[in-house]
Amino acid sequence: MSEVMRRLVALLRRLPGVGEKTAHRLSIFLLTSPPEYGRELARALQEAVERVRPCAVCGNLSESTPCELCADPRRDRSLLCVVERVPDLMAIEASHEFGGLYHVLHGVLDPLKGVGPAELNIEPLFSRLSGEVREVILALSASVEGETTALYLRQRLQDRGVRVSRIASGIPVGGELEYVDRGTIGRALSGRREM
Amino acid sequence: MFITEIRTRNFRNLADEKVEFFDGINVLTGNNAQGKTSVLEAISILGNLHSFRTRRLREVIRFGEKNSDIFGKFTRSGVEDELLIRIDGLGRRIIRSGKQVKDIAEVLGCFPVSSFSPDDIDIIKGGSLVRRRFLDKGCITLFRHFFENHRAYYKALLSRNRIIKTQGVPEDDLLKSYESVMAVSGIELTKMRRSLVNILRTSIRRKNFLENKGAIVDIKYKSGIYSEKDVAGDEDEYRRLLFDKRSIDFQRGFTTIGPHRDDFVIMIDGHPAREFASQGQKRLLAISMLLSLIEETRKAENTPVLLLDDVSSELDSKNRRELYNELSRIGGQILLTTTDSSLYEEIEIPIRIYHVETGRCTIKMERNI
Incomplete structure (x- = not known):
């Protein structure tokens, strides 16, 4: 294999979910396709890398700061939803159930991996609270790390005059109870609602 | 649950033959280094997917061979189940009733096996x-x-x-x-x-x-x-x-x-x-703890097969007799190794005694009461 190809394979292999074999297959595909496709891909990649940045307000990826969501006058500025990563934000957006603003932490607390509060997008969250925010919704994963991050944020938010809530966990919509794991069923039961 | 037979291939010094067990106390007797503990080890690998003897599974592969198989048949409330574990230099593959198992959670706990060896006195x-x-x-x-x-x-x-x-x-x-x-x-x-x-x-x-x-x-x-x-x-x-x-x-x-x-x-x-118990008392205490744990946990789970490697070696004949009576009272399937089976032969409990020599198990005596 030529030096140039080896470099391409090595770079592709760094992508998430791509191993040695897939990296080879992708590079062969790129090099046997019409060269226009490869050029187009390279241009798109370069442009995206140069123009897309985390929004200085919420941390969402965007070409502008503030991003489209933060700048949208129709969004409810009294609700702030805290998520771990950009894909979580996208998932909530896709549900069309939330009309407030977001705050992306870019991870969760995990001292064992060297991630403390300083490594996350946490301090900017507090500077956003002076305005119209009435409620902070913590939409973090139900893992030990997500749990401690939520506890930490609640700890630091409690004296700031905002309501702090946590999204519910339980039975998936359209799911069958029979196939739901024990932990989720336990939480769904303890978090039941009167009707 | 109990194990009805095992068959190994290229496993330590065991012969590549089928050995059948009965649903009670199975005593493996024989001189040192004949393969008694290896039989228990093979069963513990089937149940726990790891060995109580070594951390590196590949050590069980007979010298000069590339891979090794352990095959076992289990019965639970009359239903048969088969498990094959193939060990090679890289790791192990698990095949349950002919189908490869991808997630070990699927078999872990299905074939409960508890082992006890002289080291467990550490408790x-x-x-x-x-x-x-x-x-x-x-x-x-x-x-x-x-x-x-x-x-x-x-x-x-x-x-x-x-x-x-x-x-x-x-x-x-x-x-x-x-x-x-x-x-x-x-x-x-x-x-x-x-x-x-x-x-x-x-x-x-x-x-x-x-x-x-x-x-x-x-x-x-x-x-x-x-x-x-x-x-x-x-x-x-x-x-x-x-x-x-x-x-x-x-x-x-x-x-x-x-x-x-x-x-x-x-x-x-x-x-x-x-500090205060004698060596023999310590061993009895340790095994009592294990037997209590098994008795108490099997209410919640299916009864594990109990593997006892050389547990009676430090006990006097009176305590041995008490231990054997206790084992037969507890019930369930037990496989144990000993160099001296004379007490088992005289004590009045249902039993099957095997003689193990150069990796071969042959039935020496059987008693049903």
Whole structure:
């Protein structure tokens, strides 16, 4: 294999979910396709890398700061939803159930991996609270790390005059109870609602 | 559940032959280095997917061969199940009734096997880690939320330790959030381990086959949260204790209180067995603990096959006899090794005795009562 190809394979292999074999297959595909496709891909990649940045307000990826969501006058500025990563934000957006603003932490607390509060997008969250925010919704994963991050944020938010809530966990919509794991069923039961 | 037959290929010094077992006490007898323990090892690998003898599974592959197979047939309430484990230089493959198993969670716990070897006397003589592991083995089968709480507690504990070690002045809110998780899961762990110790205490007292029939055995749970008090405690109190210990913990560089320091003491006639029991008593105590654990946990799970490797070696003939009676009382399937089967031959319990020589098992005698 030529030096140039080896470099391409090595770079592709760094992508998430791509191993040695897939990296080879992708590079062969790129090099046997019409060269226009490869050029187009390279241009798109370069442009995206140069123009897309985390929004200085919420941390969402965007070409502008503030991003489209933060700048949208129709969004409810009294609700702030805290998520771990950009894909979580996208998932909530896709549900069309939330009309407030977001705050992306870019991870969760995990001292064992060297991630403390300083490594996350946490301090900017507090500077956003002076305005119209009435409620902070913590939409973090139900893992030990997500749990401690939520506890930490609640700890630091409690004296700031905002309501702090946590999204519910339980039975998936359209799911069958029979196939739901024990932990989720336990939480769904303890978090039941009167009707 | 019981194992009806095993067949191995290229497994240590065992012959590539089928061995059938019966649903009771199977005694493997023979001289040293003939393959008695290897038979038990093969069964323990089927049940636990790892060996009690070695951490590196590939060591079981016969010298000069590339791979090794262990095949076993199990019966549970009349239903047969087959398991094949193929071990090569890279790892193991599991095939259940002809189908490859991808997720080991699918077979773990399906073929419960408990083994006991001379090293297990460490539960009396060794450090507290051995005893916590012993308790946790029982807690996992008895209490539904044990595993989740165990995982959460240890993750939060390691995180708190890391924060203490790496940050000069740790942030109060950060420590508090880990301490909250530790308090919630730690209290749960404490409750579950404590109730298992109480169950075992009652159970072991019913076993009067200990030397000097009068010996009173007691087990005391020692919580890693409260050094003196024998109370269940509550989350808020535990959280306060963690807070109070911060300055000491900072100095030492780790968390000084919590279930990670849990322990229990086995007492014989009011004295710690560790210092006061004889070697033979220690062995009897250790095996009584294991038998109690098996008796108590099988109510919740299907009965494990019990593998006893050379457990009677340090016992006198009277205690051996008591042990064998106890084993037949407990019931379930047992496979045990011994160099001397003479007592088994005279004692009136249903039994099948095998003679093991150069890796070959042949039935020497059988008695059904």
